Amino acid sequence: MIYVxxxxxxxxxxxxxxxxxxxxxxEPNFTISEKEHxxxxxxxxxxxxxxxxxxxxxxELSIDELKANKLAEIENAFKSVMTNLDKTPSEERLTFExxxxxxxxxxxxxxxxxxxxxxxxxxxxxxxxxxxxxxxxEKADKYASISATFIGKRQRYEDLVALATTKxxxxxxxxxxxx
Numbered sequence: 464m465i466y467v468x469x470x471x472x473x474x475x476x477x478x479x480x481x482x483x484x485x486x487x488x489x490e491p492n493f494t495i496s497e498k499e500h501x502x503x504x505x506x507x508x509x510x511x512x513x514x515x516x517x518x519x520x521x522x523e524l525s526i527d528e529l530k531a532n533k534l535a536e537i538e539n540a541f542k543s544v545m546t547n548l549d550k551t552p553s554e555e556r557l558t559f560e561x562x563x564x565x566x567x568x569x570x571x572x573x574x575x576x577x578x579x580x581x582x583x584x585x586x587x588x589x590x591x592x593x594x595x596x597x598x599x600x601e602k603a604d605k606y607a608s609i610s611a612t613f614i615g616k617r618q619r620y621e622d623l624v625a626l627a628t629t630k631x632x633x634x635x636x637x638x639x640x641x642x
Contacts, residue, residue: 464481464482464483464494465479465480465481465482465494465495465496465497465499465500466479466480466481466482466485466488466492466493466494466495467479467492467493467494467495467503467511467517468480468488468489468490468491468492469491469492469511471491474510474511474512475509475510475511475522476503476508476509476510476511476517477489479500479503480492493515495517499517502517503517506518506519507519509522526627526628526629526630526633529630529633530624530625530627530633533624533627533633533636533638534621534624536638537617537620537621537624537638538617540638540639540640541613541616541617541640543640544613544640544641544642545610545613548606548609548610548613549606558580559603559606561580562580562581562584562599562603563599563600563603565577565578565579565580565581566578566581566595566596566597566599566600566603567600569581569596570596570600575592578592578596581595581596581599609642613640616640617640620636620638623636624636
């Protein structure tokens, strides 16, 4: 005989028990046939009606689950826009901080020894050193401004999620990162 154990308050199915396998069957429970058990499994039954029928019912998410989903949406949108901001290969992107540091050091000192990496870049690209220094600084400033905008937006969205107390609060929060 198959038993269905369920939560009396929420009516959610907790587990199925076969009395040939289980010595202990928690309350509350009721019996179903093998055929009803197979049907329940095939529809992913998760709920017991007042008439003791097994059905699938879309579970309403808790506010904490909804918040976690919204935070994941924010993070995915943020990562997407930041990734698409610059299509430079990751190996080159790893040098950006060094390029900027050297370019700014050169800009202040006018001594090419303060920018050995940038000097090699300029030579290998066949561009004027001064021009490359100015381009590096220009791009770094532009990236800083744009990324600060997106980081600030992401943090604002996260703050709004933390303040949300209802499903409606979260549904009204439309996440958008665009240039």
